[in-house]
Amino acid sequence: LGLKNEDLTKLADLGQGNGGSVVKVEHIPTGTIMAKKIVLIDAKSSVRKQILRELQIMHECHSQYIISCFGSFIAEPNICICMEFMDKGSFDSIYKNIGAIPIKVVCLVANSVLEGLTYLYDVHRIIHRDIKPSNILLNSEGDIKLCDFGVSGELINSIANTFVGTSVYMSPERIQGAEYSIKSDIWSLGISLIELATGRFPFTESLSDDDDTSDLDVLREEGSDSDSDWSPDSYKDKTPTHRDSTFLFNKRQQHRISKRASKRMSKNATFDADGMSSMSIIELMHQIVREPAPRLGASFDEEAEEFVDACLVKDPDERHSPKTLLEYRWMDDARDSDFDLKAWTTTF
Ligand code: ATP
Numbered sequence: 001l002g003l004k005n006e007d008l009t010k011l012a013d014l015g016q017g018n019g020g021s022v023v024k025v026e027h028i029p030t031g032t033i034m035a036k037k038i039v040l041i042d043a044k045s046s047v048r049k050q051i052l053r054e055l056q057i058m059h060e061c062h063s064q065y066i067i068s069c070f071g072s073f074i075a076e077p078n079i080c081i082c083m084e085f086m087d088k089g090s091f092d093s094i095y096k097n098i099g100a101i102p103i104k105v106v107c108l109v110a111n112s113v114l115e116g117l118t119y120l121y122d123v124h125r126i127i128h129r130d131i132k133p134s135n136i137l138l139n140s141e142g143d144i145k146l147c148d149f150g151v152s153g154e155l156i157n158s159i160a161n162t163f164v165g166t167s168v169y170m171s172p173e174r175i176q177g178a179e180y181s182i183k184s185d186i187w188s189l190g191i192s193l194i195e196l197a198t199g200r201f202p203f204t205e206s207l208s209d210d211d212d213t214s215d216l217d218v219l220r221e222e223g224s225d226s227d228s229d230w231s232p233d234s235y236k237d238k239t240p241t242h243r244d245s246t247f248l249f250n251k252r253q254q255h256r257i258s259k260r261a262s263k264r265m266s267k268n269a270t271f272d273a274d275g276m277s278s279m280s281i282i283e284l285m286h287q288i289v290r291e292p293a294p295r296l297g298a299s300f301d302e303e304a305e306e307f308v309d310a311c312l313v314k315d316p317d318e319r320h321s322p323k324t325l326l327e328y329r330w331m332d333d334a335r336d337s338d339f340d341l342k343a344w345t346t347t348f
């Protein structure tokens, strides 16, 4: 398509994330409406070119469960990725807007995500790495599609934000430093499904941060005499493989974070609606590793509960792959579903 920034007119802001922002644009020569993701990157031009090469894979993804890509280009100091515009936005904004998502819709979301993950892995050997409601998009045709999958290791590594890649949807094994596997995506799916079905992020009943030192400070204090080389700066400069192991907390750090967490819990702190900002991410990660996995809750169908429980098995070796999960009863319900998703999209 030979996309150029000059040919794109901004129509609206769609949202802002950790790694950049997304705007709705029109490609003037063709009249095509697109979503343009603008990522500020901190890299040499050779690395930028490498990123563009890696992003080529996105053009080769052809699936009804995956966002299609029109092209990518460098517009100094940013990389721009032009993708299919999804007019109903992400499930994250949908549930924040309308409240808990009907379970029949959540069932279809689960099925589409599994189909998308299976396609990415079977056809392109890609692991998504960032499954969460803001990366699951809907359009008024009733299509549910995945975006923001990890095609470019160099891009992930070059985004000019230290905490990109640190996510509250991370699986326990990832938090403990294991390599990403397709099973990590399944954990993130389980967390996302609970969030959509209940209208709130799980794990949030416990904590609010009323302490003036953050857990990051704990880690920094510890840094000099510990066996961890963690610090925000070293984090940023690492290669992806090294970075992948930076969330191994050492024993003393775990102990201190744990003590801080119980202190706060004993104060009977409540969690405010605006959520994550008031809770330390590191404390949450500690909780994900130590506590039993969250559950959907008994007010939902047995099939749904069984499926979510299977996604949230803490040991990745015991957790199922997308293919096996597609054989679950709840996914039969999805395939047999007569729920009119297209009609539902007109209700908000
Ligand atoms: P993070 O940066 O932590 O991954 P995020 O996914 O919310 O968070 P972005 O990927 O930058 O951040 O996306 C910002 C918002 O833009 C999303 O929440 C979504 O609502 C919207 N968005 C992204 N891609 C599209 C698209 N193709 N069509 C319509 N809206 C989109």
Ligand code: MG
Binding pocket: 017, 134, 135, 147, 148
């Ligand atoms: Mg995103």
